[in-house]
Amino acid sequence: xxxxxxxxxxxxxxxxxxxGIGKRTALRLVLHLLKQPKEQTQFLAEAISxxxxxxxxxxxxxxxxxxxxxxxxxxxxxxxxLICVVEDIRDVxxxxxxxxxxxxxxxxxxxxxxxxxxxxxxxxVISLVEKVKKGKVNEIIFALSSTMxxxxxxxxIYKQLKGHEVKTSTIAxxxxxxxxxxxxxEITLGRxxxxxxxxxxxxKNY
Numbered sequence: 717x718x719x720x721x722x723x724x725x726x727x728x729x730x731x732x733x734x735x736g737i738g739k740r741t742a743l744r745l746v747l748h749l750l751k752q753p754k755e756q757t758q759f760l761a762e763a764i765s766x767x768x769x770x771x772x773x774x775x776x777x778x779x780x781x782x783x784x785x786x787x788x789x790x791x792x793x794x795x796x797x798l799i800c801v802v803e804d805i806r807d808v809x810x811x812x813x814x815x816x817x818x819x820x821x822x823x824x825x826x827x828x829x830x831x832x833x834x835x836x837x838x839x840x841v842i843s844l845v846e847k848v849k850k851g852k853v854n855e856i857i858f859a860l861s862s863t864m865x866x867x868x869x870x871x872x873i874y875k876q877l878k879g880h881e882v883k884t885s886t887i888a889x890x891x892x893x894x895x896x897x898x899x900x901x902e903i904t905l906g907r908x909x910x911x912x913x914x915x916x917x918x919x920k921n922y
Contacts, residue, residue, distance in 0.1 A: 728746050731746055788812075799822050799844070799857065860871070870915065887905075
């Protein structure tokens with residue numbers, strides 16, 4: 717792709733690094749921005765810069781937040797004895813959109829995947845175990861994607877929680893095996909949360 721401007725080429729190349737954005741789409745977006753008032757483009761640039769420099773991770777659940785403790789963890793009306801374990805922020809958003817879950821979350825930041833070089837030590841597992849050790853957690857819900865990596869991560873955490881007085885459950889398999897949680901429709905995901913099953917019942921898969 718030939719460019720008449722090096723500045724345009726640089727902007728397109730940077731835009732094309734975003735997931736799902738090819739060079740042609742990146743060019744279309746950049747040209748669109750050029751047609752907008754300068755103030756509008758400046759607002760976008762400032763919003764991205766501010767997000768990147770000021771956004772925080774909740775010290776309690778590792779969710780993305782504007783403050784040291786996210787709004788969900790700071791909400792006293794939520795059931796803090798019920799923790800839903802998810803892979804990342806997108807899963808928190810997906811479950812929250814169902815309006816069916818009134819507990820809190822624990823964001824692992826990924827799932828165990830030896831092929832990708834991701835082991836348990838790179839996930840937020842220790843802080844979850846520490847929460848359980850304090851004795852204030854009644855139930856852990858495993859809400860990871862029903863993939864081999866997700867099931868492996870569930871089983872690893874389950875083993876770490878052995879010996880502690882805590883109930884473990886997993887969302888009902890209304891979610892198709894192999895599907896990512898974020899792509900499930902809200903009704904199916906909501907029902908999966910409400911109809912969760914004891915994690916021990918899934919042990920036959922191991």
